[in-house]
Amino acid sequence: MxxxxxxxxxxxxxxxxxxxxxxxxxxxxxxxxxxxxxxxxxxxxxxxxxxxxxxxxxxxxxxxxxxxxxxxxxxxxxxxxxxxxxxxxxxxxxxxxGGLFTNFSNVSKLQKRLNKLEEQKESGELDKYTKKEKLNFTKEIEKLEKLVGGIKNMSVLxxxxxxxxxxxxxxxxxxxxxxxxxxxxxxxxxxxxxxxxxxxxxxxxxxxxxxxxxxxxxxxxxxxxxxxxxxxxxxxxxxxxxxxxxxxxxxxxxxxxxx
Missing domain, CATH: 3.40.50.10490 (Glucose-6-phosphate isomerase like protein; domain 1)
Structure with a gap:
């Protein structure tokens, strides 16, 4: 250094x-x-x-x-x-x-959900849904991105x-x-x-x-x-x-x- x-x-x-x-x-x-x-x-x-x-x-x-x-x-x-x-x-x-470290298992669920939605969006799997449903998915992704976007690949503490x-x-x-x-x-x-x-x-x-x-x-x-x-x-x-x-x-x- x-x-x-x-x-x-x-x-x-x-x-x-x-x-x-x-x-x-x-x-x-x-x-x-x-x-x-x-x-x-x-x-x-x-x-x-x-x-x-x-x-x-x-x-x-x-x-x-x-x-x-x-x-x-x-x-x-x-x-x-x-x-x-x-x-x-x-x-x-x-x-x-709150509970990011002390209750990491719950945070892991949010991480998995975000990663899954992003994969589905990338693959075009979400295109089969209605316009309203796709909008809801987009909002959910944005919300999860704010919560766990920076730690979505952090599988352990x-x-x-x-x-x-x-x-x-x-x-x-x-x-x-x-x-x-x-x-x-x-x-x-x-x-x-x-x-x-x-x-x-x-x-x-x-x-x-x-x-x-x-x-x-x-x-x-x-x-x-x-x-x-x-x-x-x-x-x-x-x-x-x-x-x-x-x-x-x-x-x-x-x-x-x-x-």
Missing amino acids: KEVALLDLLKNGVHFGHQKSRRHPKMEPYIFTVRNGVNIINLEKTLEQLNLAREFVCDTVMKGGAVLFVGTKRQAKEIVKKHAKAVGMPFITERWL PAAVFVVDIKDEKTAVKESIKKKIPLIAITDTNTNPSVINYPIPGNDDATKSLELLTGLIAEAVTEGKNMKEKGAVAEKEADAKEKATSDESSKSGKQAEKK
């Missing part, structure tokens, strides 16, 4: 927190100073935490795990969706379905969850903790970082900050995938080499027997 420079964090406003009056006590260690009543985040701490988070994401994906990207607030939706789709990871940008705003995504955080799924999150100055496994102190409101940090997490996913692929190739080559050595030994043995 490419190194992240402090200047990149600075240029994208990652250091701007909320008003001092809204500061969460547990964010104290990550505050550099206060300017005009606004908390300024210590970017050296941000970089340190960001690198830990990226290493964890890379390792998780390398081992075959998926990272669910979550961001439902207005300025985060498109950013989260874009980066998650680009690296082939599941995402939620509309609303978190993710290995980790990346959240852009833990105050907005309280239910996602609670369910992740309950199911013991590691959390990576941007933690602004008004949040409690102690509930997050890999907190990244930073601005969770400005689009530039969200774009940069989400993109860097997505980059770690790509790195993990590349490492997994290299590992698979190396394993395949090792197996082929072992087989060739075994075949050569067997051949030599047979030749010795003939003599």
